[in-house]
Amino acid sequence: MKNINLAIHSSDQMYTAFHGEDSVSTDFRDFLLCEYYRKGYELALIVKKSIEQWIPNKETPKILELPSGFGRVTRHLRAMYPKSLIDCVDVEPEAVSFLTTQFGVNATRCEVDDWKYEFLNSSFYDLGVMGSLITHFNEQKSKSILLSFFSKIAPGGVAIVTFHGERSYELMKQKNIYQVQPEDASNMLRGYETVGFGFAKYKSGHSMESGTTELVGHEYGFSMNSLDWLLAQSKDCRMELVECRFGAWDDHQDVAIFRKV
Numbered sequence: 001m002k003n004i005n006l007a008i009h010s011s012d013q014m015y016t017a018f019h020g021e022d023s024v025s026t027d028f029r030d031f032l033l034c035e036y037y038r039k040g041y042e043l044a045l046i047v048k049k050s051i052e053q054w055i056p057n058k059e060t061p062k063i064l065e066l067p068s069g070f071g072r073v074t075r076h077l078r079a080m081y082p083k084s085l086i087d088c089v090d091v092e093p094e095a096v097s098f099l100t101t102q103f104g105v106n107a108t109r110c111e112v113d114d115w116k117y118e119f120l121n122s123s124f125y126d127l128g129v130m131g132s133l134i135t136h137f138n139e140q141k142s143k144s145i146l147l148s149f150f151s152k153i154a155p156g157g158v159a160i161v162t163f164h165g166e167r168s169y170e171l172m173k174q175k176n177i178y179q180v181q182p183e184d185a186s187n188m189l190r191g192y193e194t195v196g197f198g199f200a201k202y203k204s205g206h207s208m209e210s211g212t213t214e215l216v217g218h219e220y221g222f223s224m225n226s227l228d229w230l231l232a233q234s235k236d237c238r239m240e241l242v243e244c245r246f247g248a249w250d251d252h253q254d255v256a257i258f259r260k261v
């Protein structure tokens with residue numbers, strides 16, 4: 001890892017949500033900080049390897065990151081591709097200005113109910129990465145998000161989608177690790193088992209992404225989907241699965257890599 005901008009925004013819940021109380025020790029804070037950088041790097045590395053394998057323009061690929069949050073992954077993409085066009089999208093206004101000033105990317109704020117992202121060019125990007133977005137919405141919204149995301153990828157380009165799939169299902173069966181009500185957790189698991197998709201809202205007072213829930217509303221919860229469900233969405237968008245890595249991101253999200261034919 002070289003030339004990484006290490007700045008972290010105080011509202012970045014991908015970092016602060018895991019802090020807990022002020023009583024957390026300095027050693028533990030240091031550990032969380034390392035984890036934050038490691039998780040960002042982990043997904044950025046999957047992006048890099050995919051570009052090396054599939055994209056002819058290896059030096060300056062056009063990259064879309066949707067959503068970008070406060071740049072957990074973006075900072076690594078920028079360090080790996082200093083001259084690339086990197087377009088980022090998020091609903092968080094603070095995140096969008098932070099990304100623009102810190103990482104020199106084109107960050108755009110979308111509306112909370114925007115599932116079309118019409119301000120982005122269609123069939124344009126060499127690579128699109130969606131780190132943990134359909135992991136938060138119900139089935140109908142997740143379908144719309146995917147349809148739009150896939151439409152932005154150029155022919156021959158790559159789309160990377162992370163999701164709560166097989167690995168999360170196994171973990172969730174053992175323990176309710178995602179802060180949803182027990183009965184909602186059971187319904188979500190049943191949905192996953194029967195139709196390949198389950199959704200639950202976070203329980204009140206949760207610490208996972210309370211700021212985002214406040215901004216987006218209770219539509220923002222926790223979802224799980226099977227790989228078959230994801231394949232059904234990708235089929236009509238001319239996306240072919242080239243690889244699925246189970247639990248490859250953040251020790252619980254599966255990572256699907258598609259190529260547009």
Ligand SMILES: C[S@@+](CC[C@H](N)C(=O)[O-])C[C@H]1O[C@@H](n2cnc3c(N)ncnc32)[C@H](O)[C@@H]1O
Nearest residue numbers: 014067068069072090091092112114131132212
């Ligand atoms: C779990 S975070 C992941 C952020 C980033 N990919 C990362 O790994 O740090 C989910 C992000 O989705 C954003 N978000 C919520 N609704 C959205 C929407 N309709 N379109 C784009 N982003 C959205 C939230 O603001 C939040 O930053």
